[in-house]
Amino acid sequence: MQTILQLNTSLSGAAGQSSQLAGAFAAALGRASGARVTVRDLATQPVPHLTLERFQAFGTPVAERTLEQQRYVAESDALVEELRRADTIVLGLPMYNFGVPSTLKAYFDHVARSGVTFRYTPNGPVGLLTGKKVFVFATRGGRYAGTPGDLQTAYVRQFLGFIGLRDVEFIYAEGLALGAEQRDAALGRALERIGQLAA
Numbered sequence: 364m365q366t367i368l369q370l371n372t373s374l375s376g377a378a379g380q381s382s383q384l385a386g387a388f389a390a391a392l393g394r395a396s397g398a399r400v401t402v403r404d405l406a407t408q409p410v411p412h413l414t415l416e417r418f419q420a421f422g423t424p425v426a427e428r429t430l431e432q433q434r435y436v437a438e439s440d441a442l443v444e445e446l447r448r449a450d451t452i453v454l455g456l457p458m459y460n461f462g463v464p465s466t467l468k469a470y471f472d473h474v475a476r477s478g479v480t481f482r483y484t485p486n487g488p489v490g491l492l493t494g495k496k497v498f499v500f501a502t503r504g505g506r507y508a509g510t511p512g513d514l515q516t517a518y519v520r521q522f523l524g525f526i527g528l529r530d531v532e533f534i535y536a537e538g539l540a541l542g543a544e545q546r547d548a549a550l551g552r553a554l555e556r557i558g559q560l561a562a
């Protein structure tokens with residue numbers, strides 16, 4: 364069975380505007396395609412910051428890992444396995460202080476694994492999570508898409524591409540803090556796009 368992985372990263376959990384758009388799309392796509400939707404919410408199930416101990420565990424040969432290192436690697440492996448199993452990834456992405464939620468950065472730090480999700484070759488890095496489609500629902504209080512102020516899109520695209528996720532579509536809902544009229548119009552356009560994408 365096809366699997367859709369929905370990643371919520373809003374500090375408001377499922378109530379976040381990005382989570383609601385991501386959830387509406389994942390549900391519609393699931394209905395249309397018969398795929399199963401799995402939800403990981405990084406506000407309610409936060410991934411810890413990457414510490415030196417955790418990072419060193421990733422690089423320690425399997426046979427030499429301490430019990431603590433085995434636990435650290437198992438946590439990361441579970442996140443990677445969930446990504447690997449997904450055919451489609453739906454990411455809810457609010458902009459916080461010009462960047463991504465810190466919970467998403469911590470998650471990225473746990474799924475960027477040398478030899479597991481990417482490997483270095485003489486020709487440069489190669490991403491290993493291939494053959495998946497990613498939809499990103501980016502919500503912002505202001506307006507940045509298509510301007511040099513949108514550092515978030517380039518960063519997320521770069522990271523996802525690094526681990527092999529190159530087929531990425533961004534759907535923006537911007538100006539959500541610029542008054543009810545602009546907010547409702549932006550959310551309406553995003554919902555319209557969801558209808559088109561899931562049809």
Ligand SMILES: Cc1cc2nc3c(=O)[nH]c(=O)nc-3n(C[C@H](O)[C@H](O)[C@H](O)COP(=O)(O)O)c2cc1C
Nearest residue numbers: 373379380381382457458459460461502503504505
């Ligand atoms: C801590 C915090 C920081 C924010 N920083 C920005 C920002 O840098 N630029 C912006 O356009 N909006 C910013 N916003 C507004 C959010 O991007 C906007 O409300 C978004 O819809 C939140 O999505 P969510 O409801 O899924 O969390 C910020 C909101 C919060 C709570």
